[in-house]
Amino acid sequence: MNGLPQVWDALRRQGLAEGDVPPAMPDEAATPWHVRLMLGVCGWLGGLLLLVFAGLVMPDPFDSHSLVVVGALLLIVARMLLHGQPPELREQFALSLCLAGYGAVAVAGAAWLSVWGTFLAAAGLGLVLAVVMPNAIARCFGVLALLLAGEGCLRELGWPSPVPAIAAWTCAAAWLEETRWAHRLGQSQAPLAWGATLALWGLGLAGALLPGMDLSVPPAWRGLAWAAYLLAALPLAWVAWRLSARARPAVRGWAAGTACVLVLVGAWVPGAAFGLMTALLGHARARTPLWVGGLLVALWSMGWFYYAQAWSLPRKAAVLLALGGVLLLAWRGIVRLGAPEAGHE
Secondary structure, eight states: OOOOOHHHHHHHHHHSSOOOOOOOOOOOOOOHHHHHHHHHHHHHHHHHHHHHHHHHHHSSSTTTHHHHHHHHHHHHHHHHSSSSSSOOOHHHHHHHHHHHHHHHHHHHHHHHHOOHHHHHHHHHHHHHHHHHOOSSHHHHHHHHHHHHHHHHHHHHOOOOOOHHHHHHHHHHHHHHHHHHHHHGGGGGHHHHHHHHHHHHHHHOOOOSSSOOOOSOOOHHHHHHHHHHHHHHHHHHHHHHHHHTTOOOOHHHHHHHHHHHHHHHHHHTOHHHHHHHHHHHHHHTOOOOOHHHHHHHHHHHHHEEEEEEESSOHHHHHHHHHHHHHHHHHHHHHHHTOSSSSSSOO
C-alpha cells in the first residue's frame, strides 16, 4: 500500500491536487481525562460484579483449592484481554481481574504454606506478572509485589535483606539512564522504574520493617545488617555525584559531602535516604509525582524515627535541629545544581 506522499504525487500528476503534501492527521483525538476516569470506574465495577457473581455460584468461595483455580483463570483471562491495544474500558476491567487473581492465589498459598513460603510464592507470582502481562500497570504491580514480598520473606526468616538495596539501585539507574534503559527495554522501562520506586517508598514508609540497628543480635550479624542499610542508602550519593557532573567543583563537592552525610543517616532512617534520592531524581527529571512523593516519604520517615525514640526532650530537640540542618544543606545543594533537566540524556 502506497503512503500519503506517493498518493499525493499521483494525484498531482493527474491534475487532481496542488501544492505540498498535507500533514498527516492524528489517528484519534486524545480522550478527555473525565471520560477515561468514568471508563476506568466502569471497568473496575464490572470486575467487582464478576467476582461477586463467581462467589455466589461457587459452593465454597473461600476454599483454598477454589481460590487457586479461580485466581489462575482470572489471570489467564486478564492476559487475554490485555493483548494488543485494548480500549480503556476493557483495559481497566482486565486490570481488576489481574489484581483479583493475584490476591486469590496469594490467599490460597497462605492456607497451604508457612508465612515465609507465602511471601516467597507471592514474590514468584509477582515476577510472573512483571514478565508475562503486556500492560504497563500490571507489570508495575508485578515488580512492586516481587520486591515487597521478597522483603517480607527475608524478614520473616530473620535474614539481612538485600531487597532495599536492589530496589534503590534499580530506581536510581532507571531514572538516571531513562533514555538508555527505554532504548534497551522498550515499554518495560517505565513499569520497572515506577515499580522499584513504589517499592522503595513502601519500604521507607514501613519503617518498622527496617529498624536501623538492632543491638540484641551478635556483632557480626549486626555489621552485616548495617552494611545492607548503607548499601541501600548509597545510591543517594551516586545520584548526587552524577547529577552534579556539570557543576563547578565546589558545588559538586558540596553535593557529594551532603549526600554522604545523608547516606550515614540512612543507616538509621532508611526512608529518609530513599525519599530524598527519589525527590532529587524527580527534581532533575522534572517529574512532579516523583519529587513530591519522595519528599513526603522522607518527612514521614524522619518524623517516625523522631517519635519512636525513647529520648529526653533536650536530646530529641538536638536531633531534630541536626536533621533540619541536614535538610537545609541538601536543599541548598539541590538549588546549586541548577534548573531541572527538561530533556532526558
